Amino acid sequence: MDLDAVVRARRRIAQAQADYVRELRALVADGPGGACGEPVAAELAVALAESEHVIRRELARAKQLTTRLPRTLQALSDGDIDLPKAAKVVDQTEVLSADRAARVDEMITGKLVGRDAGSIRRIAYRAVHKVDPEGAALRAAQRRERRKVEIVHRDDAMASISATLPADAASATYASLDRMARSARNHGDARTMDQLRADKLAECVIGRSGGRPGSARAEIYVHVDLPTLMGLAENPAHLAGHGPVPATVARRIAEDPTSTWRRVVTDPLNGAPLEVDRKRYRPTKAVADYVKVRDKECRFPGCHRPAAYVDLDHVTPHGCDGPTCAANLIGLCRHHHVVKHTAGWWFEVEPDGTLHITTPRGACHTSRPPVELCDSVAAGERTGVTVGGEDGSNTGPTRGRRARKRRRRANRCGSGNGFSGARASSGDHASGRDSRVGTR
Structure with missing residues (x-):
């Protein structure tokens, strides 16, 4: 066993992490005319198949290390610490002014080598104080x-x-849960203390026992096919915002009279109407519900915000003859709704709900709904949008016929998706806050 080889490999990883930090910082320019952090974060998240939350955190960390903590960044470059350890210094100094952060950076130089992450956090904390x-x-x-x-x-x-x-509130919350759990144990409950604390937390919030009667309850979408719901099949169900769950879990939720779920049977039972007045701006409740059921989550790649909390957006703007129908509506969380209407982004949708997204740098990505549009919609609805990429390609810059049609439509409707970088509050979303039906 070559322990030294492992140590050297670990140092090379740290050095590569330092390069990554510098490249991240170079990607987001400061000052007038520089790249906007939020759109860059969205585009980078798609390119790296990473969550936008993680990317924004990494961009902020890169800025701290390159502009305020150069010695800590050098320790990372030398392989003396890795990025998670450097992040401990960032976390402790981010509330300081730039000059005081620089003083902390100087004070702890040379004290980080050979230290674990917890020790580095304490060293940085003492220096900050x-x-x-x-x-x-x-x-x-x-x-x-x-x-x-x-x-x-x-x-x-x-x-x-x-x-x-806050520490006092957290401690009091845990103590209260612990007290309820111990009381249940003393009355003969066979569950473990961990299980009881977890169950009591859920009961207090959801209100199944001890919550306020009649209080507002969150709505949960569970997608399950009819044979599975009836116990004739064991196909996985889909919990919106989470992903697949076993059939037994779906049936348990369905059979629980106190659950807050909303059943979405994927086998058509009642022929819910999909074709409606295409000239109206706001969709009917049936169409809005259908789009949210179809999309399950925000349609932006990598975003898993449940559809109950999204805006419904016309892909081809309503002002540019975009119809108000399921084939021209997608669900986007409020953040990615803003991104869509930022200059340089382009969204196109096919009749089956497949979404093509072109980033400001020309990369094309494809997002497909978890549940396909029903045949009647796919066969009969005119979407009024350009569908490109006959081979279904989802990478590389867009070219050819789709790009030419895009330019013609942009000339007619304006830049981007017809708004030249308009914000979501003034953009073309069909339902605004009316579409946010996560609570009732």
């Missing part, structure tokens, strides 16, 4: 402003909920 002792209260207030709740989807129909709270 030394250079700005009176700012501790302000830093605590700034971090308090970043409190949030996040969900991370796991395997086998599980997920994790994480809450970032």
Whole structure:
């Protein structure tokens, strides 16, 4: 076993991470005329098949390291630390002014080699306190402003909920859950303490036992075919925003009278109307529901925001004769709705719901709905958009007939998708807040 070879390989990884940081920083220029961080983040996320949240965090980290923490970046370049360890320094110094961050960077130089991530965080924290002792209260207030709740989807129909709270609130929340769990155990409940704490948290929030009666409840979409729902098949179901779940889980949700799910049977049961008045701006509820069921999530590549929280957008703008029908509507989360109407982006949709996205740098990506449009729509609806790429290619710059038609349509409707970089609030979305039916 060559331990030294492993260490050398690890150092090379760190050096490559430093190169990656510098390239990220070079991608987003500062000052007038420079690249806009948000559109660049969206385009880079598509190119790297990474979530936009991760890319924005990496871009911010790259800016901190290259402009405020050059010595920490050099330690990364030398292979003395890796990027996760460098991130600990970034996290501790991001609330400081540039000059104080530079002082911390200088103070900890040479102290990071051979340290684990936790030790580096403590070293940086102590240095921050030394250079700005009176700012501790302000830093605590700034971090308090970043409190949030996040969900991370796991395997086998599980997920994790994480809450970032002030320490006192977090401690009190855990103590309350622990007290409820112990009370249940003392009354003979056979579940483990971990299971009870988790179940009590869900009960308190959802309101199944101890929640306020009649309170607003979130709507959850579960897509399941009819044979599976009836117990005649074991096909996986689809939980919007999460992905596949076992048939047994779908049936358990369906049979639970207290669940907040909304059943979406993928085998047509009632022939929901899809063809409506194509000249109206806002879709009917039937069409809006259908598009959200079809798309399941935001249609931007890599975004998994559930369709219950999206805007419905005309791919071909309504003002440019774009019809209000399922074949010309897509679901986009509010953030990617803004991206779509930023200059340089181009969206095209095919009758079956396949979406072609061209980035400002000319790369073409394809997004397909998880559930195809039904044959009656695919065969009969005129979308009023150009469909390109006869071979279905989803990479490389667009060329040829599709690009020529795009230019002609752009001349008629204006730049981009007809808005020349208009924001979503003034863009062409069919439903605005009316489409956000995640709660009722």
